[in-house]
Amino acid sequence: MPVKLEAQRIRLEYHQPRTGARFLALDGVDLAIMDGEFVSIVGPSGCGKTTFLNVVDGLLPASSGRILLDGKVVTEPGRDRAMVFQDASLLPWRTVLGNVLYGLECQRTRAHSARERAQYFIEMVGLRGFEHHYPHELSGGMQQRVNLARALVMDPQILLMDEPFAALDAQTREVMQEELLEIWRAAKKTVLFITHQINEAIYLSDRVIVFTARPGRVKQSVAIDIERPRKLALKRDPRFLQIEDFVWNLIEDEVKKTMLADRTSRGSAAAGPADSGV
C-alpha cells in the first residue's frame, strides 16, 4: 500500500502578541498514513491534536516541517482534503442540500452535476427525505451526518475528522461510529480521525496514534489487529479491552504530566491557545 499522507517533523509555535510569550503546540510530529487506512489520534486534551489536523488541512502554517499528500507538499486548503468539523458547524441559513453543496460551490463545480453528487451522498449518510430541512430541525446525530456528507461530496483523497462525535450523547455516538465504518467501507477513503475517546479510536481504526502531552509529539503508534467488519459488541471483547487498557496506560502518564504542568504554570502568562486552535 502506498503512503497517502506524510507529516515530516511538524513543529508549530504560537506567539502571544500581548505577553510576547512563545508557546510550543507541536514539537516534531512524524506520521505516515497508508492509502485507505483509518488512523486515529488520541491524546490528553490540549495536546495539539486539533492543531495538527488544522496544519494537515492547510488552515494553519507549520513553523517548520512539511505535510506531503501523495508526495506533494501541502501549503493551503485544497480539495484533496476535506474536514469533518467538530459540532457539525453547519450553516444555519442553508438546508441540508445547501450545506452539502457548499464546498462544491466554493470550488465552482457546475450546478447540475453538483446536485446529483450531493443527493448521492445525502442518501449514503441516510438522510434521504431531509434534503430541504434546516439544521435546527435536525438532531445532533443527523447534523453530523450532514457534516460528513459535506466532506464526502468533495471526493477528497483524505478525510480529516475533528472529534465529530464529541458533542453527541453516548447512544447516538455508538450508532454513528458503526455507521461511519460502513460509510468508510463504501466510500473507500483514507481517514485521519481525532478523538479523546480511546474506545472510539480503537473501534474505528487500523492504527491508533497516541500523542504526548503539550507540546504534541507522536508517543506511540498502536496497530489494531482486529478483523473487520466490526460490530459494536466488539467493545466488550477481551482483545479489545486489552488494547484499550494498553492505550489508556500510555495516555495516563501524559494526562498526569499535563495536570502537573498546569498546576506549576497556573497564574503565569504561559498559558497558550486552547486545543481547538483556529
Added chain:
Amino acid sequence: MTRIRGFYLAGERAILGAITVGFVLCFWEGLTRGWWARLLEPALGSGAAAWRISPIFLSSPTAVALTAIRVFATGDIWSDLGVSGLEFLLGFVLAIAVGIPLGLAAGWYRRFCFAIEPFLSALNATPRVALLPLIIIWVGIGIWSKVLVVFLGAVIPICINSLAGVRTTDAKLLRVARSFKAAEGRLFRTIILPSAVPFILTGLRLGVGRAMVGVVVGELYAATAGVGFMITVAGASFQTDKVFVGVAIIALAGVLMIEALSRLERRFETWRPKVGAAT
C-alpha cells in the same frame, strides 16, 4: 369551568393586558366626568373635589376618541400624517442605505473601523436632537431638517449593530469556508452577511425608536406641518384631546413597527451565532 380556565390561560397575556388598560382608561374617564369625586364625597367632604379634573387639562378617553374620529373624518390629519410619514420614511431609508454598508464595512475592515470609530462614538453619545438648531440653519424648517434628524437618529444603531453582526460571526463557520477555500467575496456573502442579519434587524428595531423621536421632536421644534406640529399647535390652543390624538398616533405607529420587526427578528433567530457554543 375548565373551558373558561383554558381560554384564559391560552390568552393570558392579552387578557391581563386588556384588563389593566381598561382599568386605566376607566379611571381617567371617571376623573374628568367626576365619578370619583361623587363617590368619595360622603367620605371626604369638600376634599373630594380634588378628584374632579377639568377636561381642558386631562381630556378623557371618550373625548380623545371622538376627536380622533372627527380629525380623520374631516381629513385634517391626513396631510400631517403624510408629511410625518414621508419624513420618517426618507430618513429611515437613508439610514438603512448608509448604516448597513458602513457597519458591515467597519466590521470587516479593522482599519476602516478604527478610522470611523471616533465619529460613531461621538454621534452615539450626543442626543441627535441637540443638533436641530444647526440642521435648521443648514436646511431650513421644511421636511429635510426632519429627514436629517431621523437619519442621524437611526443610522447609529443600525451601523453599530451591523458592525457587531460581522464581528460576532461564528469562528467555526469561517473555518468551514476557509477549509473549502472560499474566496473572500464568497465568504462574505455566504457566511458573514447571513450571520449579521439578526443583528441588522435588531439595529432596525432600535433605529425605529430613535427615528420616531427625531420626527416628533424635530416637528415640535420647528415645522410647518406634521403630527408633531399638530401636537404643538393643539397644545398651544388648549385642545388637549387633539394633543392626545397626536400622541396616540405616534405611539401606535411605533408599537406596530417595532412589533413587526421583532417578529421578523424571531424568524431569523436560528441564524444568530450560539452564545457560549464556541470551545
